[in-house]
Amino acid sequence: MIQFIVEPLQYAFMTRGLLAAVLVGIVCAVVGTYIVLRGMAFFGDALAHAILPGMAVGYLAGGGANPSLFWWALGTAVLSALGIGVISRNTRIREDTAIGIIFAGMFALGIALISTTNNYAVDLTHFLFGNILGVRIQDLTYIVVFGGLVLLIIGLLYKEFMVISFDSVLATTLRLPTRLLHYLLLVLIAISIVVAIQTVGVALMLAILVTPAATAYLLTKRLLVMMALAALIASLSGVVGLYASYYLGLASGAAIVLACTLIFFLVWGLLSLRQRMVITRLSGTQP
Amino acid sequence: MTLLNELQKTENLVRRHHSAHQTGTPILKVSNLSLRYETGFALEDISFELHTGERLAVVGPNGAGKSTLFKIISGVTRQTSGQVQVFGADPDGHICIAYVPQRSQVDWNFPVRVKEVVMMGRTGKIGLFRWPRRLDWERAYEALKVVRLEDLADRQISELSGGQQQRMFIAQALAQEAELILLDEPLSGLDTRSQEEIFEIMDRLQEQNVTLMVALHDLKLAAERFDRVLLLNRRILGLGEPTEVFETQTLLRAYGGQLRLLETSDGLLALEDTCCDDGDHFHSHPER
Numbered sequence: 001m002i003q004f005i006v007e008p009l010q011y012a013f014m015t016r017g018l019l020a021a022v023l024v025g026i027v028c029a030v031v032g033t034y035i036v037l038r039g040m041a042f043f044g045d046a047l048a049h050a051i052l053p054g055m056a057v058g059y060l061a062g063g064g065a066n067p068s069l070f071w072w073a074l075g076t077a078v079l080s081a082l083g084i085g086v087i088s089r090n091t092r093i094r095e096d097t098a099i100g101i102i103f104a105g106m107f108a109l110g111i112a113l114i115s116t117t118n119n120y121a122v123d124l125t126h127f128l129f130g131n132i133l134g135v136r137i138q139d140l141t142y143i144v145v146f147g148g149l150v151l152l153i154i155g156l157l158y159k160e161f162m163v164i165s166f167d168s169v170l171a172t173t174l175r176l177p178t179r180l181l182h183y184l185l186l187v188l189i190a191i192s193i194v195v196a197i198q199t200v201g202v203a204l205m206l207a208i209l210v211t212p213a214a215t216a217y218l219l220t221k222r223l224l225v226m227m228a229l230a231a232l233i234a235s236l237s238g239v240v241g242l243y244a245s246y247y248l249g250l251a252s253g254a255a256i257v258l259a260c261t262l263i264f265f266l267v268w269g270l271l272s273l274r275q276r277m278v279i280t281r282l283s284g285t286q287p
Numbered sequence: 288m289t290l291l292n293e294l295q296k297t298e299n300l301v302r303r304h305h306s307a308h309q310t311g312t313p314i315l316k317v318s319n320l321s322l323r324y325e326t327g328f329a330l331e332d333i334s335f336e337l338h339t340g341e342r343l344a345v346v347g348p349n350g351a352g353k354s355t356l357f358k359i360i361s362g363v364t365r366q367t368s369g370q371v372q373v374f375g376a377d378p379d380g381h382i383c384i385a386y387v388p389q390r391s392q393v394d395w396n397f398p399v400r401v402k403e404v405v406m407m408g409r410t411g412k413i414g415l416f417r418w419p420r421r422l423d424w425e426r427a428y429e430a431l432k433v434v435r436l437e438d439l440a441d442r443q444i445s446e447l448s449g450g451q452q453q454r455m456f457i458a459q460a461l462a463q464e465a466e467l468i469l470l471d472e473p474l475s476g477l478d479t480r481s482q483e484e485i486f487e488i489m490d491r492l493q494e495q496n497v498t499l500m501v502a503l504h505d506l507k508l509a510a511e512r513f514d515r516v517l518l519l520n521r522r523i524l525g526l527g528e529p530t531e532v533f534e535t536q537t538l539l540r541a542y543g544g545q546l547r548l549l550e551t552s553d554g555l556l557a558l559e560d561t562c563c564d565d566g567d568h569f570h571s572h573p574e575r
């Protein structure tokens with residue numbers, strides 16, 4: 001058993017990968033709580049895809065050096081998030097349509113840019129599905145700094161984000177800067193996605209944002225507990241996923257997401273089972 | 288971090304404005320207020336004053352603009368012309384007005400407890416970047432006691448009944464330390480007992496000098512339980528004591544064919560509004 005756990009850890013890339021998976025899981029799950037409660041899943045998915053051209057430009061410009069890739073991705077993500085916000089606010093177009101337009105356009109631009117490289121297929125795969133075993137010390141630093149920043153801001157504005165998510169009319173009558181807070185939340189989601197991009201990649205990003213938070217939603221009726229549970233579930237999924245990837249030879253990003261999904265169905269199944277048992281017991285006592 | 292600076296600036300602005308209470312002025316002064324859409328007026332030339340501790344019922348048929356008026360006063364909607372003044376100042380800087388919308392359209396499954404919803408009223412008072420302190424929790428519990436919900440403070444909000452939900456939002460307004468509370472149809476959908484509880488709370492608020500403006504459906508309750516009523520149908524059709532305002536001719540002008548007039552034993556006309564805002568009202572008239 002100990003052998004089972006320790007064996008992968010002798011590889012430095014596995015340790016770094018595990019650390020990245022846990023940290024990214026915590027940040028994304030906490031931010032994901034707002035995505036689940038505010039019904040922003042489509043926005044999250046779109047934003048993850050919209051980063052692709054930024055990554056492509058960063059990759060082409062930096063020759064694979066990660067610092068430039070990170071900054072380009074971050075810039076693209078923040079711009080796309082704000083762009084979606086501005087378009088849906090200032091035109092008659094509905095928000096989900098605005099998201100669709102930006103999403104598809106940016107994704108296509110990313111693929112077009114990557115298709116100019118010689119190593120098209122391999123590079124695209126890394127961007128789409130992540131490359132967690134390629135995480136370097138420097139990447140971990142970025143994850144800690146920016147993930148920490150996201151968590152810090154959420155901690156500082158916890159009650160404000162709760163009000164705008166729960167009751168926007170109240171937020172207005174309390175004279176909270178609702179629009180500013182909304183955009184800030186979009187930016188926080190964007191930063192979290194960029195931080196997580198190497199772990200699960202563009203295509204599977206949505207799962208790490210939404211699934212642990214949704215699982216936690218089933219388990220609690222308190223926001224703070226929901227955030228904590230989501231973070232726990234996400235980091236656990238990261239660890240389980242990476243071990244599965246190591247021993248079963250699965251793609252790491254996919255394994256992590258599958259672990260999230262499995263935990264969701266496990267929790268959901270157990271809860272429904274318990275509910276059914278309670279109903280049976282209740283109906284059993286009544287003649 | 289410029290976004291955060293921006294937030295702090297807005298916050299400071301609100302605080303500065305809020306301190307600018309002028310004594311001796313009416314708590315609320317509405318002058319020549321209009322809201323015009325492309326299709327016509329939603330509200331036209333509304334003027335009235337409200338003094339501290341008053342309790343005003345706002346009645347009128349559906350689409351009369353009761354909710355719209357409340358939304359403008361509380362700053363959710365903007366008027367096209369005219370003025371709203373709170374304590375003689377622009378309401379933009381004021382957080383002493385609370386607006387309790389008609390059975391709030393919030394997500395009742397949101398992971399939040401009763402006391403946390405009440406605490407939301409204090410968001411502005413606590414200030415940006417801070418968490419509630421002990422004083423804030425004390426205020427929230429005091430508010431919960433006023434509406435008799437202290438025993439349910441730790442419940443998730445979906446576990447409350449309709450009347451309890453309404454009371455929770457009144458507690459939120461109290462926690463906000465609002466001096467003017469706008470209640471939009473607080474009685475709709477409630478049974479008689481729950482309605483009585485709300486009236487009891489209103490009495491208690493009045494004792495504490497809280498000014499109340501209450502939109503109502505039930506003209507009989509408005510006549511019996513309020514000193515002053517405002518009859519609205521886009522314009523003000525009557526304002527004053529119920530007996531003055533609820534004259535058959537004025538009411539017919541406001542409601543047209545939508546009204547039923549009944550003779551009661553003490554000679555006063557008991558009046559009912561025979562239409563409904565939505566389907567979930569508790570209603571006594573048999574013809575619906």
